[in-house]
Amino acid sequence: MSPADVVLRNGRVFASGEVFHGGLAITGGKIASLGANPFLPAGKRELDLQGALVLPGGVDTHVHLRDPGRRERGDFATETVAAAAGGITTILEMPISDPPQYSPEILRNRVRCASERSSVDFAFYGAAGNRAEFIPALADAGVVAFKTFLFAPPAGREEEFLGTCAEDDGALLRILEAVAETGKICAVHAEDDSIVQRCTAALRREGEKNFLAHGRARPPIAEVSSVNKVLRYARHTGARVSICHVSTPEAMELIRTAKRQGVHVYAETCPQYLFCDEESVEHLGPFAKFNPPIRSKKSSDGLWQYVLDGTVDYIGSDHGPFLPSEKEPGLSDIFACPAGSTGFEERLPLFITAVREKRVPLQRTVDLLSTNAAKTFGLFPRKGAIAVGSDGDVVVVDTERDFIVRRSCMKTAGRDIARLYEGRRLFGQVMLCLVRGRVVHAASEEVPSASGWGRCVLV
Ligand SMILES: [Zn+2]
Known part of the structure; x- marks a missing residue:
């Protein structure tokens, strides 16, 4: 032999x-x-x-490398070395870039950039927003799924979010109908923007800009309300939806119920909602600022039940590097810096430590970090299995x-x-x-x- x-x-x-x-x-x-x-x-x-x-190599369902946009923050070369150091062998890259991949042509350019520089395998989400006419062509071009945001682009970052945002309910419904036709998944960032905008405006009027104000601007009800709506629309359209970075037990409960009723819904959460709470926010401010925000200890403890009972399908790192100069303005005004942080390298060690502490079985951990994502997104058994x-x-x-x-x-x-x-x-x-x-x-x-x-x- x-x-x-x-x-x-x-x-x-x-x-x-x-x-x-x-x-x-x-x-x-x-x-x-x-x-x-x-x-x-x-x-x-x-x-x-x-x-x-x-273990089977990790599949990370939630990644923001942005390359060829914003390469000063890190690119496919630097960040996939970090992915490998975190045991991640396949990344699913989100559409935020300059420009986002809302058309096959933009997608091809991003695939080329990743092919030239990436150390690990990769797949791309397609942007599904106000360029919904491209959805069938993007599906044919091989996107792994679609991603949509339910808010207007953040001020100053309009180019990065072009074509990714469903700005109202009618747009979301149309997108889900179009994605349902393709059979692929639509991943959704579910926070109700009108609640966030009103809470933010009220806090700003009162001059609140301390570290915890970010969480108060995006209260649990903003997520719960939005998840409820997305589940309704998923049921109505028959679309397969993935709820990104679920941060509250209340939203998880809605998802669990919807799953039992046959809605095609998948739940993602992230390490920061399981292994951190507001204490980190109090200490670290801009460096612990995420959308949705890191929540209370009670909320974090409550999420674990859904990790264990199978409601959570996979763990995305939401890895997205920023420059210190972008984060530092948040030290004096938490609203003055972008949300998000790195996460590739800690994801697996956090879970292996939890396995040792008997918080979660090894089998469940492998499912959450690798196998379930591969199965859900059509990569199994090529990926996600030894x-x-x-x-x-x-x-x-x-x-x-x-x-x-x-x-x-x-x-x-x-x-x-x-x-x-x-x-x-x-x-x-x-x-x-x-x-x-x-x-x-x-x-x-x-x-x-x-x-x-x-x-x-x-x-
Ligand atoms: Zn994200």
Whole structure:
């Protein structure tokens, strides 16, 4: 038998819902065999995992790299190195860019930029907003899903949001009808803009601009009301909808009920809503500013129930780097800086730590970080599984040794704003990350640049 391209031995491999001792062989970018050490073939390259855990590479459903727009914040090159360092082998890139991909031509240009620079595989959402006439053509061009925002573009960022916003209910209904025709998913940022605008205006009138004012400007009811509407429209149109970054137990409860009633809805949440609460906001202000906002401890605790019961389908990092100079005005006026932060590199360690603390089973974690997203977005079993014939996308994790999160050690170009988990003691450092059999990240050494190795995953 000819040797495999790469053989990983002596690991604890998570496959088909179980952990076995042994490894796997990858040839031609695909997993060729799995088994106990004595039954693995010889490899041109052999890696001894020393008992580390091997998981399917992460699929991140919520990513904002924006390239070729705003490359000073980080681009497909820098940020996909960070993704690999966080065990993420496939990213689903959102449409916010200059310009957003609301047409096949713009999409092709972004795919080209990502192909030239990305180290990990990628797929793109298409923008679904006030350019809805392009939806069928975008679907044919291979977007993984669509994304729509239910608000007017933020002031000063109109170009970045062009074609992504459904500015009223009629527009949303039309978009969902058009997306339903394609059979693809419409991901929705669900916060009621009229509530947000009124709350913000009232706070500004009172001169409120402290760190917690951002959360008061976007209260839970803004999310709950909007999710309720989207679920109604999904039921009416038959569209498959994904509710992005759900931050409240109340919205989760609506989603759970809708799922039981047969609405085609999927729920995403993000680490910051599960592992942080308003205490982080009080300390970090602009560096803990997200839309929707990080909420109370009670809310964060309440979300976990939905992580465990299957209401949450997948975890998106919402990774989106900014420059310190963009965040710093928020120190004196929280409304004066953009929302969002990095998150690729902490996602897996946060969950591995939660597994150790017995807050969540390993099986559920793998589903949330990889398998469910692959299944929902049509990438399975190529992605999201360690199985013969699947892509050789694997992450090797050290579950036994702890480490302290230090932004100075991060790969993201946004490391200066990556303060949310600074100083936290976590487990689950990524030792190795392979994309289609190629090592794109190793904790112990610098690996040759894999920029340009990443491929577009068309669906
Ligand atoms: Zn986002």
